[in-house]
Amino acid sequence: MGTTQLETVPEPKYWHLKTVLSEALDSEFAVGEILPNERELAARFGVARATLRQALEQLELEGRLQRRRGVGTTVAPPRVGVDVGSESGPHTWPGAPGDAWHTEDHACVAAPSTVAQLLDVDTEAPVHAVRRSRMTGGQQVASETLYVPAATVPAVPTDEQGTEGAGGTLHPTARARTVLRALHQCELGGQDRTVELGSARADDARRLDRLPGAPVLLVTTRYLVDGRTAAVSLATYRADTCRLSFSDGDAMSLMAS
Template sequence: MGTTQLETVPETKYWHLKQVIGEALDSEFAVGEILPNERELAARFGVARATLRQALEQLELEGRLQRRRGVGTTVAPPRMGVAVGAAGNGWPGSSGDAWQAMDCTQEIPPAAVADLLGAGLDEPVHVLRRSRMYSGQPVAADLLYVPAASVPDLSAIDIPDGATRARAVLRELQRLGFEGEDRAVELGSARADDAKQLDRLPGAPVLLVTTRYFGPDGRTAAVSVATYRADTCRLTFGGDVEFHSGDERKAS
């Protein structure tokens, strides 16, 4: 990487530095290559380490860099395209569902989720923990909240907490009937438990996709809060789920 005189640049220092480093990533570094440490980079560009960290954090947010435990900062591979439009999706647990059920417990949902469900703040619901993988790597973690009213026959099934009960909840949910869904997408920060599951650092940028599933009576039957790695995933709208890597490009 070359040096640059940032003092004469009218735009924010860290933003210009981000652009300079981004150009170097394209021309001088390969995917997976480890960047020099912060001290070396700050000295090379003649900037404070705080300015350098801002630039690196922005590049991580844009999916150009990855911070890996015990490794350092590496050049990220191209993001994988994940469709989040209604077409090609549907009821959780239905044919083609890419999520793997891992666990199921009964818990009081967060207030925002309880509001979406129309449930009381002290009313426990089934909470399914699910994971999504690609090429052996975790790309997303999901919490699926299902109120007891959506699976009324589950009480007769004597299954302990765990993946088996999660699958039972999904099977019962299928009986209810699926009438539609809506989604909201926002940028967020990885919570400690999500970060561990996704092999990220706590506070790393993530994409949060909140989905409400509607039953035949039009009421909210379940709510999914999915956390996608912002450094490896890009969200597309409409079409089936597709993953893209390298130079491959497919319409979504």
């Protein structure tokens, strides 16, 4: 099998254009300024629009640009550091003191197939889904769904009825907090995380004010009790604004998307 001499491989046109655009961003545009439309940019740099889009997507991935609904492509501010680990330490449940997340609502759903495998539950079995969001500098930078099977919190019925008695129901936010409080009664044995690059799904894109398909960082956290997975968190972070860090002692691995 022959070998490829990397120094002889020409630089892709979009990659060279990315460098040129990056220099233009530094010298001609301010943070928050809207870039000209694709047609104007393609004409200015003498490239096809497909090549321009590749360069813009790369700059967005690197956090230099942001695409916003109804606004266009703007120059992004510097990425903010976001600590993925809990301020209370690596052996705490979601919702513990120091948790930076805001609890939004609750639903009983069938877990996605990948989550069902991690939880070792049937794909049709209802699980608690607690949705939370995270703000930094007044901007939502992440959304999360925490999946908790009924076996982990047996005191919280998956049926919406009966939680207040006499047929009453709890508000979704209150019910979400009930699930979190029940989790805190379990002895957490540890947690592990994986991080991968992905694309924003429609629901997450709407919550994060992104366009569907925009680059995001996907953090999957398994919470362990007695060696089994007791809950799974799927968190989506904005790749254009976030620089993730991990508290000391947090277990973490990186996965290629």
